Amino acid sequence: MKISAVNLPDVRDLDARDCIPSKEFQDCTALLDDHDALNAFYDENGYLFFRNALSPESVARARAEMLAIAADHYGVIDKGDPIGRWNGKPLENFSEDGDEFAGISRRLIEDPSNQEFLAKVLGEPAAMVPLVQYRLYPPNGPITPVHQDGFYSPGIEGYRPVWTALVDCPREVGGLMVAVGQHKRGYYHNLAKPRQFPVAEGLIDPDSWATTDYKAGDVLVVHHCSPHAGTPNTSDRLRITLDTRVQSARNPKAFGAVVKAVTPTSLTVVAEDQKIGEVTLSVDENTYIRVLDSGRREDFSRFIEYTVPGMRILVVRDGNYAQMLRCPTAP
Numbered sequence: 001m002k003i004s005a006v007n008l009p010d011v012r013d014l015d016a017r018d019c020i021p022s023k024e025f026q027d028c029t030a031l032l033d034d035h036d037a038l039n040a041f042y043d044e045n046g047y048l049f050f051r052n053a054l055s056p057e058s059v060a061r062a063r064a065e066m067l068a069i070a071a072d073h074y075g076v077i078d079k080g081d082p083i084g085r086w087n088g089k090p091l092e093n094f095s096e097d098g099d100e101f102a103g104i105s106r107r108l109i110e111d112p113s114n115q116e117f118l119a120k121v122l123g124e125p126a127a128m129v130p131l132v133q134y135r136l137y138p139p140n141g142p143i144t145p146v147h148q149d150g151f152y153s154p155g156i157e158g159y160r161p162v163w164t165a166l167v168d169c170p171r172e173v174g175g176l177m178v179a180v181g182q183h184k185r186g187y188y189h190n191l192a193k194p195r196q197f198p199v200a201e202g203l204i205d206p207d208s209w210a211t212t213d214y215k216a217g218d219v220l221v222v223h224h225c226s227p228h229a230g231t232p233n234t235s236d237r238l239r240i241t242l243d244t245r246v247q248s249a250r251n252p253k254a255f256g257a258v259v260k261a262v263t264p265t266s267l268t269v270v271a272e273d274q275k276i277g278e279v280t281l282s283v284d285e286n287t288y289i290r291v292l293d294s295g296r297r298e299d300f301s302r303f304i305e306y307t308v309p310g311m312r313i314l315v316v317r318d319g320n321y322a323q324m325l326r327c328p329t330a331p
């Protein structure tokens with residue numbers, strides 16, 4: 001049965017801490033040279049996992065950059081500590097897309113040593129989606145709840161999400177778990193509950209959860225309909241990971257832009273990528289608008305009040321239609 005979203009006022013929310021991963025991811029590296037087989041695995045299981053996928057040099061650089069920010073900007077590890085042991089200081093004023101991280105993901109994804117791998121994952125030359133979350137998770141912090149990315153981000157179907165461990169993340173450091181094969185029945189998010197519409201209990205097979213002991217440089221690709229969640233960090237170290245997305249380099253649907261003009265039903269933007277240039281897109285009540293706060297959908301009737309010329313946004317287009325408009329991150 002296909003569920004497009006559920007409406008279950010009396011059902012409890014699914015708590016990620018009650019989801020116990022009993023399965024291990026399969027390594028898909030051997031399928032990289034057979035794109036049909038890779039896609040068949042993805043369609044069947046709702047994830048791809050690649051051991052040691054990114055080049056060690058590019059991962060070491062990104063790790064060093066993240067460790068330096070953890071020490072110098074947030075003060076949560078001691079300077080020079082190569083394994084990121086938490087020093088007990090609370091992580092304060094942390095933002096997953098803070099400007100202090102800008103450039104780390106771009107350097108990792110655009111590193112020539114990673115291009116061939118990413119092109120094989122996507123099936124064509126890959127470009128980054130300018131949307132990234134950087135994560136420095138100290139021990140015993142909150143974990144990412146069970147969710148399906150496509151429920152919050154319409155238009156992302158063509159991307160391949162790239163979740164990467166930058167330090168070794170064995171089970172005690174935590175990482176991501178995925179409900180394998182549970183991506184074929186639509187969305188389990190409960191519209192009867194307040195925003196963020198948590199996933200309802202009792203719908204996902206409890207025996208479907210899988211994870212692994214991640215190594216730095218491993219890559220996990222999660223299907224936009226696959227339920228997934230963070231696993232707890234019970235170690236003494238930070239969990240240092242990032243997640244970004246790649247898309248077709250030939251036909252990028254998602255791009256950073258600056259708003260040039262707005263009408264009640266259209267938007268003209270100038271893309272940061274000169275090859276895309278200036279575009280005018282139609283906007284309607286189905287456009288998913290999150291331009292002020294990445295976690296909140298805005299009311300379309302006030303579109304021209306809050307979308308103002310000069311504003312930087314991330315656009316996801318389908319031809320000349322704006323599928324999603326959201327505040328940008330610092331890739």
Ligand SMILES: O=C(O)CCC(=O)C(=O)O
Nearest residue numbers: 135144149163230241243
């Ligand atoms: O790393 C995490 O804890 C969450 C990542 C995630 O859920 C995502 O990329 O959608």
